[in-house]
Amino acid sequence: MYAAATSVALVGGEARPVRVEAHVGRQSEAFKLSGLPDTAVREAKDRVRAAVASAGIRFPNRTVTVNLAPADLPKGGTDYDLPIALGILAASKEIPPLRDAVVVGELALDGAVRAGSHAFGAGVLSARQNVPCLVATAVVGEAASIPGATAYGVASLADAVDLLRGGLGTVEPARPGAPMSEERASDLADIRGQPIARRALEVAAAGGHHLLMHGPPGSGKTMLARRIIGILPPLAIADAVETAMLWSAAGRRRGLVVTPPFRAPHHTASKAALVGGGSGNPVPGEVSLAHRGVLFLDELAEFPRSHLDTLRQPLEEGVVSVARRGSSLDFPASFQLLAATNPCPCGYFGDGRRPCECRQAILGRYRSRISGPLVDRFDLIVRVGRVEATEYSGPKGEASASVAHRVEQARAAQLERGQINRCLEADDGRESKAARRLVAMAVGNAVLTARGGDRVRRVARTIADLEGADQVEEHHVAEAVGLRGEWRDE
Amino acid sequence: MNDLRVIAPNGPDYPVGLHDLEDPPRLYVLGVTTAAPAVAVVGTRKCTRYGLNLAEAFGHALSRAGWTTVSGLARGIDAAAHRGTLQSQGRAVAILGSGVDVVYPAENTDLYRSILREGGAIMSEYPPGTRPDRWRFPARNRIIAGISSAVVVVEAGVKGGALITARLAAEMGRPVLVVPGDVDRSASVGCNLLIRDGAHPVLGVDDLLAELELILGKPPNQTPVLTGIIPSTGLAMDDLPSIWGCTPAEALARLARMEIAGEARCVGDVVLPGSG
Numbered sequence: 001m002y003a004a005a006t007s008v009a010l011v012g013g014e015a016r017p018v019r020v021e022a023h024v025g026r027q028s029e030a031f032k033l034s035g036l037p038d039t040a041v042r043e044a045k046d047r048v049r050a051a052v053a054s055a056g057i058r059f060p061n062r063t064v065t066v067n068l069a070p071a072d073l074p075k076g077g078t079d080y081d082l083p084i085a086l087g088i089l090a091a092s093k094e095i096p097p098l099r100d101a102v103v104v105g106e107l108a109l110d111g112a113v114r115a116g117s118h119a120f121g122a123g124v125l126s127a128r129q130n131v132p133c134l135v136a137t138a139v140v141g142e143a144a145s146i147p148g149a150t151a152y153g154v155a156s157l158a159d160a161v162d163l164l165r166g167g168l169g170t171v172e173p174a175r176p177g178a179p180m181s182e183e184r185a186s187d188l189a190d191i192r193g194q195p196i197a198r199r200a201l202e203v204a205a206a207g208g209h210h211l212l213m214h215g216p217p218g219s220g221k222t223m224l225a226r227r228i229i230g231i232l233p234p235l236a237i238a239d240a241v242e243t244a245m246l247w248s249a250a251g252r253r254r255g256l257v258v259t260p261p262f263r264a265p266h267h268t269a270s271k272a273a274l275v276g277g278g279s280g281n282p283v284p285g286e287v288s289l290a291h292r293g294v295l296f297l298d299e300l301a302e303f304p305r306s307h308l309d310t311l312r313q314p315l316e317e318g319v320v321s322v323a324r325r326g327s328s329l330d331f332p333a334s335f336q337l338l339a340a341t342n343p344c345p346c347g348y349f350g351d352g353r354r355p356c357e358c359r360q361a362i363l364g365r366y367r368s369r370i371s372g373p374l375v376d377r378f379d380l381i382v383r384v385g386r387v388e389a390t391e392y393s394g395p396k397g398e399a400s401a402s403v404a405h406r407v408e409q410a411r412a413a414q415l416e417r418g419q420i421n422r423c424l425e426a427d428d429g430r431e432s433k434a435a436r437r438l439v440a441m442a443v444g445n446a447v448l449t450a451r452g453g454d455r456v457r458r459v460a461r462t463i464a465d466l467e468g469a470d471q472v473e474e475h476h477v478a479e480a481v482g483l484r485g486e487w488r489d490e
Numbered sequence: 491m492n493d494l495r496v497i498a499p500n501g502p503d504y505p506v507g508l509h510d511l512e513d514p515p516r517l518y519v520l521g522v523t524t525a526a527p528a529v530a531v532v533g534t535r536k537c538t539r540y541g542l543n544l545a546e547a548f549g550h551a552l553s554r555a556g557w558t559t560v561s562g563l564a565r566g567i568d569a570a571a572h573r574g575t576l577q578s579q580g581r582a583v584a585i586l587g588s589g590v591d592v593v594y595p596a597e598n599t600d601l602y603r604s605i606l607r608e609g610g611a612i613m614s615e616y617p618p619g620t621r622p623d624r625w626r627f628p629a630r631n632r633i634i635a636g637i638s639s640a641v642v643v644v645e646a647g648v649k650g651g652a653l654i655t656a657r658l659a660a661e662m663g664r665p666v667l668v669v670p671g672d673v674d675r676s677a678s679v680g681c682n683l684l685i686r687d688g689a690h691p692v693l694g695v696d697d698l699l700a701e702l703e704l705i706l707g708k709p710p711n712q713t714p715v716l717t718g719i720i721p722s723t724g725l726a727m728d729d730l731p732s733i734w735g736c737t738p739a740e741a742l743a744r745l746a747r748m749e750i751a752g753e754a755r756c757v758g759d760v761v762l763p764g765s766g
Binding site: 193194195196197198199215383384385386438441442445447463475476478479480481482483485 | 726727728730731732738739740741742743744745746747749750752756759
């Protein structure tokens with residue numbers, strides 16, 4: 001009396017098959033669960049028993065043994081309820097064998113199937129292995145949206161039993177769900193003045209460039225940063241799925257959201273919260289939740305230096321390695337870094353109108369928190385100046401929607417070339433002579449470092465894309481130089 | 491090249507203000523003469539860095555507001571005032587104590603050429619070739635005072651041409667505006683004396699412009715605001731697009747070019763002229 005179902009585990013944001021083996025023995029009544037289950041999985045026993053009863057099906061009063069294989073794969077969450085229940089029912093011949101169908105879903109005590117966090121994972125496996133998958137009706141659109149997946153939605157355990165008794169082939173699979181967008185809560189039109197910072201934000205959004213904003217408190221750095229979401233182009237479906245999988249691995253449901261994620265961890269966040277980790281099954285950190293989106297570090301200089309140094313690997317490689325029992329696990333973490341900082345503890349260093357009151361030693365310590373190598377990652381560094389009282393009542397700024405339109409066109413040009421400009425390594429030979437000369441002059445006159453020259457080239461490419469220009473011209477480079485203010489040279 | 495002209499007191503181009511002098515002299519002129527009202531910015535040669543910055547800012551602001559500026563092409567304050575004017579591509583008039591073809595000091599040759607190139611004028615009462623003898627300079631100062639509608643003294647010692655210019659101007663009923671300074675700084679002693687005697691203390695660029703407008707009215711025609719020039723008092727980076735009348739993108743590009751050319755530098759959110 002043995003049967004098996006397939007389910008999903010998320011390892012490093014990747015879907016791996018889990019075999020749910022069920023055996024109904026002849027001994028007296030017992031329910032055993034093995035295969036590295038976490039607490040939530042262990043508690044599945046009680047939910048499964050109750051749900052089966054609620055569905056009006058007899059739970060076998062024998063020894064029930066459930067094993068989740070492979071045993072070395074850590075399994076967590078409530079998504080194994082449904083495969084465990086169906087496995088047991090198949091083993092006790094209540095339903096036909098499940099064959100290869102991938103099953104995920106949490107069971108309520110009344111037998112209803114709730115959406116767990118693994119629907120996307122089930123869809124991915126379904127597509128990869130060309131097998132059907134069963135998920136909660138509420139999220140079946142998400143699983144079905146993965147190209148090649150065959151997904152069936154079930155509202156309750158009884159539903160699932162009926163479906164399997166009737167045979168999967170007799171029913172139409174679900175249609176792909178419509179991608180969702182998060183509402184643009186805040187609009188760039190709310191920001192008055194700040195022409196330079198607004199432009200920097202637009203260029204950053206267009207090329208995916210990392211942007212550092214510094215300026216006195218209350219100048220609107222945070223307001224600006226939060227509004228980047230409204231001007232970024234929507235994610236491709238594949239990217240939205242990739243991101244949702246990482247969120248699932250962190251135990252959060254994201255759904256098929258094409259709005260890029262925006263994560264703003266506080267500077268008191270632990271290293272594990274930032275880059276991922278944790279005991280047992282490592283979970284992705286903020287850098288991975290921001291995958292394909294934006295990681296915003298407000299008060300950058302308040303983050304412990306050791307935390308900031310851990311950002312270097314994801315910034316360079318787009319993945320983050322999380323140590324895990326003798327080996328390490330890679331989570332995707334390709335994000336756009338936005339950071340804001342006061343120039344000094346009092347906030348007025350470099351302000352033309354108000355003196356800085358920080359002592360020299362404190363000032364030096366504060367500014368050295370942001371290491372040179374980290375500063376080097378920012379393609380764009382802008383000073384966000386204080387807004388004069390008169391500007392508060394000034395005309396509204398340009399709305400996000402019209403900026404987003406330009407950004408989207410610039411992105412399209414980049415994707416045609418194959419990659420976004422943030423990742424551009426060398427120039428593609430489409431620079432005018434004058435543009436090259438200006439870069440050389442800027443480096444020669446020590447306005448830029450050699451590395452700064454490369455960054456300026458990347459940004460100039462984005463500015464050209466925003467203009468719809470095929471070739472990078474001198475004025476694109478000039479603006480790029482202007483957008484790369486120095487952090488140290490104040 | 492500019493043609494040398496001689497303008498007699500009864501000639502049509504003769505500066506009206508010079509008729510207030512007891513002995514209106516014949517003028518040798520290189521460049522363009524206009525009837526536009528002029529403001530003199532004068533000061534000592536032994537000035538401070540502070541004085542230089544201020545003179546340059548005054549020259550810049552005055553010409554942007556539409557005034558022609560007048561000074562003596564001397565070292566120090568005079569040169570800085572001319573320089574500030576030229577930075578905003580304004581009209582500068584230099585009154586020499588030598589012949590109009592004799593540049594003294596020689597270090598100001600570039601400045602001399604720029605004044606002519608930008609549509610300003612070089613004037614002197616001495617015939618071409620006249621050497622710059624010390625005794626001629628006080629006489630030159632009466633022309634500066636006379637030709638100007640107001641005189642601004644940036645820094646002046648207890649003796650010196652600037653103080654003479656100021657007193658002559660006051661005698662002719664010209665407003666005298668003076669920058670106050672530290673009581674123990676030699677370059678400001680003369681200024682403070684003038685203020686004690688009733689000159690108007692200048693508290694800054696805006697104060698200067700406001701006071702001039704109050705006394706003399708608005709300058710006749712506002713010269714177009716010229717772009718790409720940074721006054722030594724600096725500009726806020728976020729103001730550049732509106733000052734230069736361009737998009738933020740263009741402002742950034744222009745600023746970067748100036749930075750690369752050494753004409754501007756950014757300190758915090760303030761843009762200052764380069765080299766300094």
